[in-house]
Amino acid sequence: MRRLLALALPLVAAAGVLPAVAAPAESSRAAVVRIALPTDDGEHLEVELRAIARSSASYLAVSVTFCDPDCQGPRYYAGALPKGSLTADADTAAAHLEAVIGGIPFEVTWRPAERSGAVVGSLHGGGSGADSTFAIYNGAPATAVVTISTGDCTTDATVGDEHEVSTSAAGNDIAAPLSRLRLRPTDAPSCSA
Secondary structure (H helix, E strand, O other): OHHHHHHHHHHHHHOOOOOOOOOOOEEEEEEEEEEEEEOHHHOEEEEEEEEEEOOOOEEEEEEEEEEOOOEOOOEEEEEEOOOOOEEEOOOOOOEEEEEEEOOEEEEEEEEEOOOOOOOEEEEEEEEEOOEEEEEEEEEEEEEEEEEEOOEEEEEEEEEEEEEEEEOOOOOOOOOEEHHHOOOOOOOOOEOOO
């Protein structure tokens, strides 16, 4: 993991997105799952949950895309999770999240996948001006069970290591506070997002 971080950060810096003095990199465990939530009139929301277990506190990043049937650009939300709402195993693709997200109770359980598969990697981030955050993620295959009040579903997911660098204490200023997110599903989630 440190090798990947050592290779990627100079690339990000060379692209001119990191200032000469950036905050130190923070390593954490992250669990990622994508689902679709049906809404009125055959529309749906594609939702990605990225639950991050940091040494200081757990954190949740959510991207929401409205589809009717064509999908619009995603909206991003992020914020701290209540203490004890996320656990992530340090060595396997196992994690558990129990939290109210967008006004509805969610429970997500990630377990190591029984299938063999490649590790999923990504470089993601964003922000504007001096307030940006970039992360490198290496996730191992997992199976996630997503449960909300209207039902549940099971899907492929990932759990792994994430290394993040922020250019300021504000981090990514593009993401709205998690408290502003409102979800109103009309039926069970779909795990084909």
